[in-house]
């Protein structure tokens with residue numbers, strides 16, 4: 001795993017955006033795997049500014065998001081579809097048909113999982129996957145204990161994950177209990193992975209990532225066995241590392 005240590009969140013966002021832009025310019029047909037949450041917001045802001053000022057085009061880019069809540073309408077203000085439109089898609093020139101998120105609203109979530117996995121395979125798998133990490137080591141919504149062989153599946157969210165995400169909802173009760181997520185195997189098939197980690201709340205997760213061997217009780221540790229992972233991490237998140 002290559003490690004890029006940066007000073008703070010601003011530098012993390014700029015570094016991640018620069019890396020994506022290099023790849024998008026080198027391969028205008030890139031298949032990009034995207035994450036939601038607080039961590040990539042600054043990176044998306046940089047990409048939007050670049051599109052406005054330098055005109056980098058996403059006309060032929062395909063995106064696949066890691067996950068989506070189950071049971072929320074796509075238009076709900078807390079769906080990851082809405083997040084992605086607001087953070088990125090509404091501000092760049094990517095065609096609607098090129099963006100993919102799991103449909104968490106469907107009656108048959110199992111069929112949706114199979115369909116999503118198939119779409120990713122048909123696209124030739126993700127070229128560059130952006131990831132964040134949960135305090136408990138989750139990647140996507142793959143909570144501790146998830147098999148490293150897992151493909152896109154329905155998950156029951158950990159209470160700690162629902163509590164961490166409750167900041168976006170009016171109350172904890174409103175946070176969905178289930179989600180659809182790419183599996184660990186799906187993520188690991190990406191040709192390149194960039195993991196973004198910022199802030200003190202991730203300091204324990206960083207210690208685990210840098211000291212443990214790959215094990216299913218800490219999902220992000222799967223990345224230790226991937227040949228092309230870059231961790232971009234700021235000083236706050238590195239606080240507990242000697």
Ligand code: F6R
Pocket residue numbers: 034035036037038039040066067131132133134138139140141
């Ligand atoms: C989001 C996702 C999650 C987040 C993780 C960290 O699509 O897959 O794994 O990356 O929960 O979230 P933040 O960045 O809000 O700390």
